[in-house]
Amino acid sequence: MMVDCVSSPRGHGALAAIKGVHTVVWLSIESCVAYVLYSGFAGRSDRRAAVAASVVAAECLIFAANGFRCPLTKVAVRLGADSGSVTDIYLPSWFAGNLPAIHVPLLVLGAYLHGRNIHRQRHSASR
Numbered sequence: 001m002m003v004d005c006v007s008s009p010r011g012h013g014a015l016a017a018i019k020g021v022h023t024v025v026w027l028s029i030e031s032c033v034a035y036v037l038y039s040g041f042a043g044r045s046d047r048r049a050a051v052a053a054s055v056v057a058a059e060c061l062i063f064a065a066n067g068f069r070c071p072l073t074k075v076a077v078r079l080g081a082d083s084g085s086v087t088d089i090y091l092p093s094w095f096a097g098n099l100p101a102i103h104v105p106l107l108v109l110g111a112y113l114h115g116r117n118i119h120r121q122r123h124s125a126s127r
Contacts, residue, residue: 015079022072023090029059040113
């Protein structure tokens, strides 16, 4: 028999904690996306950019492996969240619902910029 977590204050607290944790994780990943873009535009394809890109790539793989849904969404729904659509994050719903559509072009742009930078670095080193 399942206990209705939403009806208890403990369930509300657990759901709020999941939302808070997910928001912090999301902000960390967004910082990495921003750094990948910044360093790509600045022509800095270095180790720091590679670490940030690795964090973003890991997040993308986890998201894809989970059927293009955040793994914490299942936890939030189990704790009583109303819907399975990014309910575990504190963001405006229009933004949260469009995160993949917003990120794909940004990730492609970041990959292009760093590919261009690496090509330029190799080309100038061979001269």
